[in-house]
Amino acid sequence: xxxxxxxxxxxxxxxxxxxxxxxxxxxxxQVRALIGPNGAGKTTFVSILSGRxxxxxxxxxxxxxxxxxxxAHLRIRAGMAYTFQITSIYGRLSVFENVALAxxxxxxxxxxxxxxxxxxxxxxxxxxxxxxxxxxxxxxGHQRLLEIAMGLCQRPKLLILDEPTQGLxxxxxxxxxxxxxxxxxxxxxxxxEHNIDVVMRSADAITVLNNGKVxxxxxxxxxxxxxxxxxxxxxxx
Amino acid sequence: MSELKKSWLLHLGIxxxxxxxxxxxxxxxxxxxxxxxxxxxxxxxxxxxxxYTGLLSLGHALFFAAGMYGLSLSMQHLEWLAGPxxxxxxxxxxxxxxxxxxxxxxTTGVAFMIVTLMFSQAGYLTVLYFGEFTRGDEGLVIxxxxxxxxxxxxxxxxxxYFAALLxxxxxxxxxxxxxxxxxxxxxxxxxxxxxxxxxxxxxxQRHKLSAxxxxxxxxxxxxACYCLLFGYAGATFASxxxxxxxxxxxxxxxxxxxxxxxxxxxxxxxLIDLSSGLTTAYMLIAGFSLVMLTxxxxxxxxxxxxxxGLRWLP
Numbered sequence: 001x002x003x004x005x006x007x008x009x010x011x012x013x014x015x016x017x018x019x020x021x022x023x024x025x026x027x028x029x030q031v032r033a034l035i036g037p038n039g040a041g042k043t044t045f046v047s048i049l050s051g052r053x054x055x056x057x058x059x060x061x062x063x064x065x066x067x068x069x070x071x072a073h074l075r076i077r078a079g080m081a082y083t084f085q086i087t088s089i090y091g092r093l094s095v096f097e098n099v100a101l102a103x104x105x106x107x108x109x110x111x112x113x114x115x116x117x118x119x120x121x122x123x124x125x126x127x128x129x130x131x132x133x134x135x136x137x138x139x140x141g142h143q144r145l146l147e148i149a150m151g152l153c154q155r156p157k158l159l160i161l162d163e164p165t166q167g168l169x170x171x172x173x174x175x176x177x178x179x180x181x182x183x184x185x186x187x188x189x190x191x192x193e194h195n196i197d198v199v200m201r202s203a204d205a206i207t208v209l210n211n212g213k214v215x216x217x218x219x220x221x222x223x224x225x226x227x228x229x230x231x232x233x234x235x236x237x
Numbered sequence: 238m239s240e241l242k243k244s245w246l247l248h249l250g251i252x253x254x255x256x257x258x259x260x261x262x263x264x265x266x267x268x269x270x271x272x273x274x275x276x277x278x279x280x281x282x283x284x285x286x287x288x289y290t291g292l293l294s295l296g297h298a299l300f301f302a303a304g305m306y307g308l309s310l311s312m313q314h315l316e317w318l319a320g321p322x323x324x325x326x327x328x329x330x331x332x333x334x335x336x337x338x339x340x341x342x343x344t345t346g347v348a349f350m351i352v353t354l355m356f357s358q359a360g361y362l363t364v365l366y367f368g369e370f371t372r373g374d375e376g377l378v379i380x381x382x383x384x385x386x387x388x389x390x391x392x393x394x395x396x397x398y399f400a401a402l403l404x405x406x407x408x409x410x411x412x413x414x415x416x417x418x419x420x421x422x423x424x425x426x427x428x429x430x431x432x433x434x435x436x437x438x439x440x441x442q443r444h445k446l447s448a449x450x451x452x453x454x455x456x457x458x459x460x461a462c463y464c465l466l467f468g469y470a471g472a473t474f475a476s477x478x479x480x481x482x483x484x485x486x487x488x489x490x491x492x493x494x495x496x497x498x499x500x501x502x503x504x505x506x507x508l509i510d511l512s513s514g515l516t517t518a519y520m521l522i523a524g525f526s527l528v529m530l531t532x533x534x535x536x537x538x539x540x541x542x543x544x545x546g547l548r549w550l551p
Contacts, residue, residue, distance in 0.1 A: 050436065052432075052436065073438050073441070088430060090426060090433065102437045102438075104422070105437075
């Protein structure tokens with residue numbers, strides 16, 4: 001059973017084709033990494049999946065339904081959670097309120113349930129002791145973890161993480177990898193990641209994008225040995 | 238004591254204080270306070286949209302005037318009683334804010350400000366254009382004997398004070414309930430980061446529209462009551478000046494605080510009142526005080542109190 005699939009998905013910005021005819025499938029329960037050089041179209045691609053931007057052509061299916069025309073907030077409510085590449089939290093609100101906003105539409109006014117869910121999510125990423133601080137006062141690494149907590153607490157079917165480890169310290173990266181392995185089987189994860197070490201250690205399968213197209217797809221081992229992938233990375237870096 | 242209880246106690250305490258003031262205030266301040274309370278409701282309506290949702294409108298006089306003319310025109314030309322006319326005033330607010338809101342949602346940022354300004358100017362010119370009915374700048378005077386509801390004469394200073402206090406109490410309760418409810422928290426989230434809020438699963442357009450309608454209706458209620466209590470509706474109340482006033486009051490008192498609008502309106506009213514007693518250049522004193530406040534309390538008076546300790550202030 002596939003949780004998410006796309007059919008000939010394209011997105012053009014003027015003369016530039018950022019996403020070029022991608023057909024892509026994630027089976028339920030998989031941890032899938034999406035990698036590629038800068039400008040390969042990764043963020044544009046997941047932005048189309050989550051409804052932040054519209055596709056020029058093609059379709060997106062989520063949980064068996066064509067969601068291509070659905071607005072973003074309905075896709076989120078259908079079970080997608082999206083964490084931003086550039087940390088996007090509510091700096092002037094408390095850490096608790098940041099996460100509470102992410103679950104409140106699910107708990108429909110039951111503040112005790114909201115509180116429990118928020119505390120669980122903060123514990124899961126390891127920032128429980130920061131709950132009453134203003135989110136803007138957190139260190140950058142903790143803000144990234146908060147961003148992940150906001151996605152986790154929704155208990156989504158699909159969690160989309162856009163470069164979650166960017167700017168994290170080594171210890172925090174190890175903690176993140178443990179977190180992903182704990183979530184394996186609980187939710188399907190789509191991970192956009194630059195850190196190849198993180199990808200190799202946490203993903204079940206990898207898709208490589210280059211110039212808006214799928215360059216290669218396979219297990220971490222297959223991708224590691226793929227000559228075309230190496231050329232793409234070496235050729236642009 | 239929980240923060241929720243504290244904030245209810247504080248706000249109801251202010252209402253109780255105003256209740257006591259009705260018996261002790263000298264007549265001049267008594268009349269001023271009734272006026273301040275009605276204008277506070279206008280500012281509170283404005284605050285829902287500007288302070289909590291983060292949408293800066295430069296055209297709220299349109300909503301204030303919608304309430305004012307909804308009431309006065311139906312009393313003057315349809316010969317309706319004050320009660321039903323008040324309801325017409327409120328409904329005018331709902332209809333105008335819903336219609337304008339649907340158009341406003343297509344804009345953001347500076348465009349939003351300009352479009353609100355343009356609609357309210359169109360409203361102002363409409364009032365002048367239909368001078369045959371509205372008597373334009375000269376305005377409509379509502380006869381004293383018509384200004385009563387259920388046998389209570391609202392032109393009488395005491396009952397006028399109580400009516401203004403009742404309206405303000407309703408607006409305080411509505412504001413508190415909104416701010417404490419999930420709906421208000423989403424409005425704040427939209428103010429802080431609308432894209433993030435959308436990506437957490439909220440329909441931000443629907444929330445913004447609801448905020449516009451709530452804000453517009455509260456402003457219209459203030460406009461209708463102002464006309465009913467003080468017996469006058471004039472085109473000045475639809476002019477750009479009356480769109481700027483609530484912005485000033487809210488900024489001074491503290492945007493995004495429930496009490497800010499009251500404190501701001503009170504402060505501004507007495508600032509002008511007292512300084513005009515001292516000199517004819519009273520606007521200079523008013524302007525200087527405003528500049529000082531913006532420099533030293535950029536979050537407004539109540540906002541500053543919240544920042545310096547009372548973080549639970551809603």
